[in-house]
Amino acid sequence: xxxxxxxxxxxxxxxxxxxxxxxxxxxxxxxxxxxxxxxxxxxxxxxxxxxxxxxxxxxxxxxxxxxxxxxxxxxxxxxxxxxxxxxxxxxxxxxxxxxxxxxxxxxxxxxxxxxxxxxxxxxxxxxxxxxxxxxxxxxxxxxxxxxxxxxxxxxxxxxxxxxxxxxxxxxxxxxxxxxxxxxxxxxxxxxxxxxxxxxxxxxxxxxxxxxxxxxxxxxxxxxxxxxxxxxxxxxxxxxxxxxxxxxxxxxxxxxxxxxxxxxxxxxxxxxxxxxxxxxxxxxxxxxxxxxxxxxxxxxxxxxxxxxxxxxxxxxxxxxxxxxxxxxxxxxxxxxxxxxxxxxxxxxxxxxxxxxxxxxxxxxxxxxxxxxxxxxxxxxxxxxxxxxxxxxxxxxxxxxxxxxxxxxxxxxxxxxxxxxxxxxxxxxxxxxxxxxxxxxxxxxxxxxxxxxxxxxxxxxxxxxxxxxxxxxxxxxxxxxxxxxxxxxxxxxxxxxxxxxxxxxxxxxxxxxxxxxxxxxxxxxxxxxxxxxxxxxxxxxxxxxxxxxxxxxxxxxxxxxxxxxxxxxxxxxxxxxxxxxxxx
Amino acid sequence: xxxxxxxxxxxxxxxxxxxxxxxxxxxxxxxxxxxxxxxxxxxxxxxxxxxxxxxxxxxxxxxxxxxxxxxxxxxxxxxxxxxxxxxxxxxxxxxxxxxxxxxxxxxxxxxxxxxxxxxxxxxxxxxxxxxxxxxxxxxxxxxxxxxxxxxxxxxxxxxxxxxxxxxxxxxxxxxxxxxxxxxxxxxxxxxxxxxxxxxxxxxxxxxxxxxxx
Numbered sequence: 001x002x003x004x005x006x007x008x009x010x011x012x013x014x015x016x017x018x019x020x021x022x023x024x025x026x027x028x029x030x031x032x033x034x035x036x037x038x039x040x041x042x043x044x045x046x047x048x049x050x051x052x053x054x055x056x057x058x059x060x061x062x063x064x065x066x067x068x069x070x071x072x073x074x075x076x077x078x079x080x081x082x083x084x085x086x087x088x089x090x091x092x093x094x095x096x097x098x099x100x101x102x103x104x105x106x107x108x109x110x111x112x113x114x115x116x117x118x119x120x121x122x123x124x125x126x127x128x129x130x131x132x133x134x135x136x137x138x139x140x141x142x143x144x145x146x147x148x149x150x151x152x153x154x155x156x157x158x159x160x161x162x163x164x165x166x167x168x169x170x171x172x173x174x175x176x177x178x179x180x181x182x183x184x185x186x187x188x189x190x191x192x193x194x195x196x197x198x199x200x201x202x203x204x205x206x207x208x209x210x211x212x213x214x215x216x217x218x219x220x221x222x223x224x225x226x227x228x229x230x231x232x233x234x235x236x237x238x239x240x241x242x243x244x245x246x247x248x249x250x251x252x253x254x255x256x257x258x259x260x261x262x263x264x265x266x267x268x269x270x271x272x273x274x275x276x277x278x279x280x281x282x283x284x285x286x287x288x289x290x291x292x293x294x295x296x297x298x299x300x301x302x303x304x305x306x307x308x309x310x311x312x313x314x315x316x317x318x319x320x321x322x323x324x325x326x327x328x329x330x331x332x333x334x335x336x337x338x339x340x341x342x343x344x345x346x347x348x349x350x351x352x353x354x355x356x357x358x359x360x361x362x363x364x365x366x367x368x369x370x371x372x373x374x375x376x377x378x379x380x381x382x383x384x385x386x387x388x389x390x391x392x393x394x395x396x397x398x399x400x401x402x403x404x405x406x407x408x409x410x411x412x413x414x415x416x417x418x419x420x421x422x423x424x425x426x427x428x429x430x431x432x433x434x435x436x437x438x439x440x441x442x443x444x445x446x447x448x449x450x451x452x453x454x455x456x457x458x459x460x461x462x463x464x465x466x467x468x469x470x471x472x473x474x475x476x477x478x479x480x481x482x483x484x485x486x487x488x489x490x491x492x493x494x495x496x497x498x499x500x501x502x503x504x505x506x507x508x509x510x511x512x513x514x515x516x517x518x519x520x521x522x523x524x525x526x527x528x529x530x531x532x533x534x535x536x537x538x539x540x541x542x543x544x545x546x547x548x549x550x551x552x553x554x555x556x557x558x559x560x561x562x563x564x565x566x567x568x569x570x571x572x573x574x575x576x577x578x579x580x581x582x
Numbered sequence: 583x584x585x586x587x588x589x590x591x592x593x594x595x596x597x598x599x600x601x602x603x604x605x606x607x608x609x610x611x612x613x614x615x616x617x618x619x620x621x622x623x624x625x626x627x628x629x630x631x632x633x634x635x636x637x638x639x640x641x642x643x644x645x646x647x648x649x650x651x652x653x654x655x656x657x658x659x660x661x662x663x664x665x666x667x668x669x670x671x672x673x674x675x676x677x678x679x680x681x682x683x684x685x686x687x688x689x690x691x692x693x694x695x696x697x698x699x700x701x702x703x704x705x706x707x708x709x710x711x712x713x714x715x716x717x718x719x720x721x722x723x724x725x726x727x728x729x730x731x732x733x734x735x736x737x738x739x740x741x742x743x744x745x746x747x748x749x750x751x752x753x754x755x756x757x758x759x760x761x762x763x764x765x766x767x768x769x770x771x772x773x774x775x776x777x778x779x780x781x782x783x784x785x786x787x788x789x790x791x792x793x794x795x
Contacts, residue, residue: 152687156685156687157681157682157683157684157687158687160690161678161681161682161684161687161689161690161691162676162678162681162682162689162690162691163678163691163693165690165691165692165693165708166690167690167692167708167710167749169712169745169749268685269683271683271721272683272684272685272721273685274719275685275717275719275721276685340595344598347639350631350639351631351633354631354651357650357651357653357654358651358652358653359653360653361651361653361654361655361720361733362654362655362718365717365718365719367719367720367721375720375724376653379651379652379653379768380768385633388633388634389633392633393633393634400594403590403591403594404591404594404595405591406587407586407587407590407591408587408588408591409584409585409587409588410588412587504724504725506679506682506683506721506725507682
């Protein structure tokens with residue numbers, strides 16, 4: 001446990017690199033614009049001279065009418081404090097930006113995502129392939145002129161629902177097997193599927209086959225783990241190259257659950273996105289609501305009333321306990337303790353989900369937060385239930401899980417010293433949440449850049465220094481105890497009062513501009529990057545998904561360990577495929 | 583001693599195992615004394631699922647069902663009022679806010695004009711919800727200014743045919759106001775009070791106008 005990080009003053013945008021970094025002067029925007037050819041120099045100076053060692057998010061924006069594409073970066077200091085946004089502008093035809101991989105290796109997957117969805121090419125990227133769509137997919141779906149199958153209109157609400165009222169089933173209009181359009185030069189009869197040749201070629205091989213000192217000659221063996229595998233927490237695939245049982249290299253393959261959440265989000269109105277955020281990390285829908293509400297509230301420049309702030313914190317911390325209980329249970333499943341720990345964990349989770357159901361109407365898809373408040377106040381009696389849970393039952397049960405697992409010799413043997421991620425690499429690879437803190441970095445958004453009313457609560461940022469699976473387990477266990485501390489303070493101090501600022505509106509007016517709202521979700525930093533043009537729909541809606549970005553470090557954690565450790569390491573990262581694939 | 587951690591851990595499992603039987607015995611003696619047993623007994627179900635529960639959590643679905651909280655939401659329905667003559671009036675005025683706020687756009691509203699006067703009829707001619715698309719978010723119920731569309735509690739809607747059975751029309755969606763009052767008594771009471779207050783304010787304003795005229 002460490003003290004609050006010391007924050008030093010952030011440099012003003014003008015002083016960063018005069019002549020190169022130009023302050024972004026568009027109304028509602030912040031940060032600096034850097035020309036693409038000086039981007040690497042700028043990023044290096046940012047990291048080495050100004051201390052912005054943590055590049056949180058990379059994404060792109062398609063400014064279709066202006067005919068340019070913009071790459072947007074969000075950098076932070078692990079010592080805390082506000083971040084810095086920098087951008088580079090590229091032409092819409094053949095946009096090429098230098099890859100920041102040499103400086104911030106954590107951009108690897110995010111740059112691949114920007115290439116996949118927006119068609120921005122990153123020169124110098126070690127493995128620039130599509131990541132969510134498949135190789136051979138035509139087009140880049142987040143471009144504004146790209147239209148999906150079943151396209152109806154650019155923006156919701158659709159006219160034929162009301163006032164026209166022409167009911168139809170989309171399946172009747174576009175029947176199954178007739179619902180796709182092939183590119184003109186494409187013949188499905190003569191087509192042979194794209195192979196994974198590029199993927200396999202990118203894997204590191206055994207360096208010296210036949211002569212590596214083993215008694216027997218060995219060769220590289222490539223093994224596919226998944227996508228249908230009981231231990232990958234969903235439809236997720238890992239490609240391993242092996243030297244015997246030892247992992248030489250590893251690459252995750254994802255996107256099997258991809259639904260282009262961001263494109264859907266850009267068709268939706270601002271309010272419509274709220275229930276969609278529930279479906280990202282479906283274990284933590286309250287936390288997702290929180291992040292999205294913050295991002296839009298920043299643009300609208302409103303704040304929820306006091307009581308709503310307290311309820312938000314209560315819900316977010318209960319979500320953290322739900323998630324960490326489930327993660328610990330599933331980790332034990334992955335270690336071979338088949339289902340007893342997870343059932344104990346789920347028993348407690350049920351009680352918290354009962355609370356969510358009573359306040360929001362749904363156990364998992366809560367849709368409870370609104371811009372400037374909440375959907376409704378706590379029903380009578382719920383606060384007493386929460387009080388019972390956080391003062392009596394949950395502390396006892398968390399201690400029980402501690403007694404049950406922490407000193408178990410099998411757990412210790414399987415997890416201590418396995419899947420190690422060092423402090424420096426954790427920062428460089430943009431790891432977040434318990435993964436980062438188990439590697440000894442006391443970085444927690446609740447403390448580093450407090451949002452809501454987190455600055456009022458007394459809690460510790462839990463850290464461990466080993467960076468292995470066992471430490472990640474311990475960090476989660478202790479974080480649940482810290483969450484209970486916050487909850488106990490919140491249920492003690494919660495005031496009476498309104499839960500909504502202004503009148504609840506179904507069409508909110510969001511001024512033009514950009515905003516980045518981030519919260520410390522149980523899995524790590526969840527960020528929403530939103531651009532509004534003043535219309536009812538967001539122009540850009542990007543999700544910085546913590547479990548997706550934490551997977552960047554999976555290869556690093558697994559190299560040199562055995563195949564069986566991959567499953568345990570993956571369990572200790574804590575991924576949810578709804579959020580990874582979006 | 584190596585292995586002590588495992589043995590201690592197994593003690594937790596043993597405690598869970600025994601707690602189930604202890605709890606069973608408690609309910610067993612209650613049943614002998616003439617009370618309900620551990621299963622098929624609403625009182626026991628509440629204790630089993632509460633914050634002070636011991637033993638296992640399981641519910642014997644479908645014989646036993648968890649009670650749903652008032653705010654529980656599943657598929658919207660439309661409310662109609664029945665007047666003194668027994669005629670049904672939809673509360674819906676076809677204003678279209680629910681169709682406009684619906685995130686997956688699963689609501690279609692058909693309006694029509696009165697053939698005699700040519701003026702639009704407030705009550706919708708037809709009202710469709712494609713329940714395969716509905717995501718149960720509850721925004722339609724939340725933003726309806728007339729309390730005409732509300733979220734249901736009935737979650738057992740499985741059917742054998744999705745093509746025709748899963749587009750609910752107005753007839754299938756409509757429920758009497760008394761049904762709404764039965765599933766959401768607290769919300770209903772609050773809304774009725776708000777409506778009564780609004781009516782009273784309107785009446786007062788009318789009277790004030792009449793007096794001043």
